[in-house]
Amino acid sequence: MRLVLVPTPIGNLEDITLRALRVLKEVEVVACEDTRRTGLLLKHYGIPTPTLRLDQHTVGRARELLAPYAYVAYATDAGTPGISDPGAELVRLALEWGWRVEALPGPTALIPALVASGLPTHRFTFEGFLPKGGRERKERILALAREGRTAVLYESPYRLQRTLEDLIEVYGPDHPVAVARELSKLHEEVFRGSLREALEHFKEPRGEFVVVLGPKGVPAPEGAGLAQELRAKGLHGKALFRALLEQGVPRNEAYRLAMEAKGDV
Numbered sequence: 001m002r003l004v005l006v007p008t009p010i011g012n013l014e015d016i017t018l019r020a021l022r023v024l025k026e027v028e029v030v031a032c033e034d035t036r037r038t039g040l041l042l043k044h045y046g047i048p049t050p051t052l053r054l055d056q057h058t059v060g061r062a063r064e065l066l067a068p069y070a071y072v073a074y075a076t077d078a079g080t081p082g083i084s085d086p087g088a089e090l091v092r093l094a095l096e097w098g099w100r101v102e103a104l105p106g107p108t109a110l111i112p113a114l115v116a117s118g119l120p121t122h123r124f125t126f127e128g129f130l131p132k133g134g135r136e137r138k139e140r141i142l143a144l145a146r147e148g149r150t151a152v153l154y155e156s157p158y159r160l161q162r163t164l165e166d167l168i169e170v171y172g173p174d175h176p177v178a179v180a181r182e183l184s185k186l187h188e189e190v191f192r193g194s195l196r197e198a199l200e201h202f203k204e205p206r207g208e209f210v211v212v213l214g215p216k217g218v219p220a221p222e223g224a225g226l227a228q229e230l231r232a233k234g235l236h237g238k239a240l241f242r243a244l245l246e247q248g249v250p251r252n253e254a255y256r257l258a259m260e261a262k263g264d265v
């Protein structure tokens with residue numbers, strides 16, 4: 001049993017490898033997030049292989065859906081399956097079933113955005129989509145800022161402004177950013193400037209976006225001293241734990257300090 005992850009173009013139909021085309025031709029079925037979208041790609045290249053829908057809602061039934069086949073390709077809507085899409089779950093399952101899993105190199109949105117950003121590329125972190133809201137979102141942004149590496153985020157047009165605003169809160173308005181829009185498509189654009197300028201530039205965001213943030217390297221606050229101050233203000237247990245998180249103390253350390261103080265969180 002063999003599963004091959006096949007990267008597909010993120011905008012320009014020419015961005016597909018010869019090997020990807022060969023595999024799409026020789027497999028028994030192309031499982032894909034969207035049969036219409038992948039169908040158009042196959043049609044463009046004259047590939048008659050049948051398709052089968054396998055998206056985030058059906059990936060849980062993958063074993064049953066793929067049971068009739070021994071040689072399967074998986075393609076997501078665009079880019080490399082497994083990066084911020086159901087591909088990662090399919091790989092996990094296929095390995096569990098003892099399938100041979102191969103990943104073809106090919107298009108993905110994060111790498112062109114990173115290398116075109118003009119920001120340091122020797123160390124970077126890929127965050128994908130930030131959590132939509134709540135404490136976890138703030139914590140992730142704080143953690144990114146502390147890492148001291150270039151950070152790559154995916155974002156939808158509906159949330160881009162809110163994300164830039166939230167990033168400004170932690171990184172500051174003058175922090176360098178590149179926002180790549182509609183890569184490899186007709187309206188491709190890479191905006192380079194500060195976070196505040198990006199927010200002004202993308203007043204009515206349209207299309208698909210990758211946000212690349214320059215490294216910040218905010219030192220993590222010194223947890224023990226902070227915990228002492230907060231304890232003096234009467235915070236203990238869960239309240240202390242939450243206050244430490246809000247101040248940007250890493251979760252593990254906040255938990256340890258709150259436990260030390262009270263014995264329960």
Ligand code: SAM
Nearest residue numbers: 010079080083084108109154155182183208209
């Ligand atoms: N697996 C894909 C990959 O390898 O890049 C990513 C899938 S994720 C569901 C879709 C997100 O990727 C979009 O919301 C956007 O952030 C980014 N993206 C995909 N195509 C893009 C493009 N042409 N230009 C800019 N960003 C793109």
